[in-house]
Amino acid sequence: xxxxxxxxxxxxxxxxxxxxxxxxxxxxxxxxxxxxxxxxxxxxxxxxxxxxxxxxxxxxxxxxxxxxxxxxxxxxxxxxxxxxxxxxxxxxxxxxxxxxxxxxxxxxxxxxxxxxxxxxxxxxxxxxxxxxxxxxxxxxxxxxxxxxxxxxxxxxxxxxxxxxxxxxxxxxxxxxxxxxxxxxxxxxxxxxxxxxxxxxxxxxxxxxxxxxxxxxxxxxxxxxxxxxxxxxxxxxxxxxxxxxxxxxxxxxxxxxxxxxxxxxxxxxxxxxxxxxxxxxxxxxxxxxxxxxxxxxxxxxxxxxxxxxxxxxxxxxxxxxxxxxxxxxxxxxxxxxxxxxxxxxxxxxxxxxxxxxxxxxxxxxxxxxxxxxxxxxxxxxxxxxxxxxxxxxxxxxxxxxxxxxxxxxxxxxxxxxxxxxxxxxxxxxxxxxxxxxxxxxxxxxxxxxxxxx
Numbered sequence: 427x428x429x430x431x432x433x434x435x436x437x438x439x440x441x442x443x444x445x446x447x448x449x450x451x452x453x454x455x456x457x458x459x460x461x462x463x464x465x466x467x468x469x470x471x472x473x474x475x476x477x478x479x480x481x482x483x484x485x486x487x488x489x490x491x492x493x494x495x496x497x498x499x500x501x502x503x504x505x506x507x508x509x510x511x512x513x514x515x516x517x518x519x520x521x522x523x524x525x526x527x528x529x530x531x532x533x534x535x536x537x538x539x540x541x542x543x544x545x546x547x548x549x550x551x552x553x554x555x556x557x558x559x560x561x562x563x564x565x566x567x568x569x570x571x572x573x574x575x576x577x578x579x580x581x582x583x584x585x586x587x588x589x590x591x592x593x594x595x596x597x598x599x600x601x602x603x604x605x606x607x608x609x610x611x612x613x614x615x616x617x618x619x620x621x622x623x624x625x626x627x628x629x630x631x632x633x634x635x636x637x638x639x640x641x642x643x644x645x646x647x648x649x650x651x652x653x654x655x656x657x658x659x660x661x662x663x664x665x666x667x668x669x670x671x672x673x674x675x676x677x678x679x680x681x682x683x684x685x686x687x688x689x690x691x692x693x694x695x696x697x698x699x700x701x702x703x704x705x706x707x708x709x710x711x712x713x714x715x716x717x718x719x720x721x722x723x724x725x726x727x728x729x730x731x732x733x734x735x736x737x738x739x740x741x742x743x744x745x746x747x748x749x750x751x752x753x754x755x756x757x758x759x760x761x762x763x764x765x766x767x768x769x770x771x772x773x774x775x776x777x778x779x780x781x782x783x784x785x786x787x788x789x790x791x792x793x794x795x796x797x798x799x800x801x802x803x804x805x806x807x808x809x810x811x812x813x814x815x816x817x818x819x820x821x822x823x824x825x826x827x828x829x830x831x832x833x834x835x836x837x838x839x840x841x842x843x844x845x846x847x848x849x850x851x852x853x854x855x856x857x858x859x860x861x862x863x864x865x866x867x868x869x870x871x872x873x874x875x876x877x878x
Contacts, residue, residue, distance in 0.1 A: 436562030436604045443610045450585045450609045451475035456484045459547035461577040464491035464514070465706050467569035469554040469587035471613040473497055480507050489531065489547050491538075491572075491768075492516040492706075494618045502526050511545075513538055514768035523765065530765040532815075535672065535703075536730035536774050539576045551577035551584045555602060556592045563601040567592040568617070568705035568712060571723045575599040578606055585609045591616060593716035595705065597723035619708050620650065622676050628792050629656040631829035636744060636788050637661050639825070639832070643691035644668075644740040644784075647775050650675040650706055653746055653790045661686055668692040669700035670738055672730055672771035674721070676707040679714040689720065693739045698722045703729035730771040735778025736785075743779035745772045747791040747817070747826075749805045752844045752863055754820035754835040756789050763813035776822050780836075786824060793828040793852040804855040806847055808862040826850065844868045 502525030633656025658677035833846035
């Protein structure tokens with residue numbers, strides 16, 4: 427009888443908390459901070475209803491990451507009314523940023539909860555969840571776990587959109603009870619997806635260089651995009667890999683279906699084929715992760731924590747960069763002063779991999795890009811453009827990979843680093859880079875003694 431009474435209690439409570447999206451959005455007051463789950467777990471209908479209140483509110487601030495739905499509040503006409511603070515800028519944020527209402531909020535994603543604390547972002551949590559189970563627990567879905575429990579515990583108001591199309595993802599701190607939310611909106615919509623990205627020939631060469639250095643039984647960290655997909659393409663013959671990553675992408679579903687990733691050799695979370703904080707990809711990936719007990723999601727502060735990462739033996743971390751200098755400084759988030767991406771979990775995983783027994787860290791990038799006039803430019807440079815942010819310091823750099831090969835920089839001298847970096851630059855730029863390095867004193871002429 428007690429069990430029946432308890433179930434009846436939460437069901438009645440659920441009904442009593444039901445409101446429309448407009449009524450939920452009306453709970454936001456001028457000056458409020460709103461914490462919103464990233465990527466595909468943002469409650470679209472409530473946020474659209476909030477955007478419709480543009481002329482009623484001022485100085486509302488939304489904190490999230492890597493949004494993939496084109497919310498109206500990203501536009502310039504919302505300046506001073508609803509401003510978006512992004513801890514990780516993706517293509518959509520880059521598109522809207524020139525309009526002046528997308529504010530970069532740099533941080534290691536593993537420290538996102540600290541950034542939110544320091545900003546006193548404790549007013550409103552807006553989350554999207556599954557319908558409740560028989561005990562009244564609702565699941566945060568593919569990306570809501572990232573800092574969902576932080577938000578529901580800290581914020582004075584918790585508003586939940588219940589979307590029956592949200593996948594139930596197994597994990598740690600991955601649910602919220604009906605009793606913990608203040609308002610509930612029932613509204614279904616398809617989750618925004620990221621289409622699979624076609625792999626270029628350059629990315630295939632990079633992927634092949636990395637894959638041949640990954641051993642059977644390793645645990646890998648793959649991100650999202652062409653290069654991670656290319657690495658996965660060349661892992662098809664590997665055995666008993668595991669995954670521990672910030673982002674679980676379509677490559678994970680593909681490798682699992684091929685039997686490549688099993689988790690059998692992992693030193694922690696053994697037999698969980700993939701562990702991470704964000705599930706980002708196509709509908710195929712979301713369907714694969716739905717109620718899949720071999721997938722484990724967890725808050726970013728746990729998934730990306732140095733101590734979590736380093737406990738995996740043979741952890742192979744694979745990340746991308748925009749440009750790398752001749753000594754191994756890695757720039758992955760800005761082009762000059764222009765915010766392009768974010769710190770994310772790169773530094774966490776680079777350092778975690780270096781501390782892992784048998785671990786390896788790979789930073790991958792195409793050797794060239796294009797200038798505004800269409801001319802070819804080297805992504806391996808003597809000096810960064812003014813304003814360029816160093817994401818990972820050279821002292822943490824291990825393997826830098828382009829389509830021309832792999833430069834091993836770990837614990838090497840400056841001249842050795844420079845020569846290795848020049849060897850993986852585009853051939854058209856190598857002579858000039860060597861000349862620049864001599865002029866800058868980074869390389870010592872062979873006729874001079876070398877002090878070791």
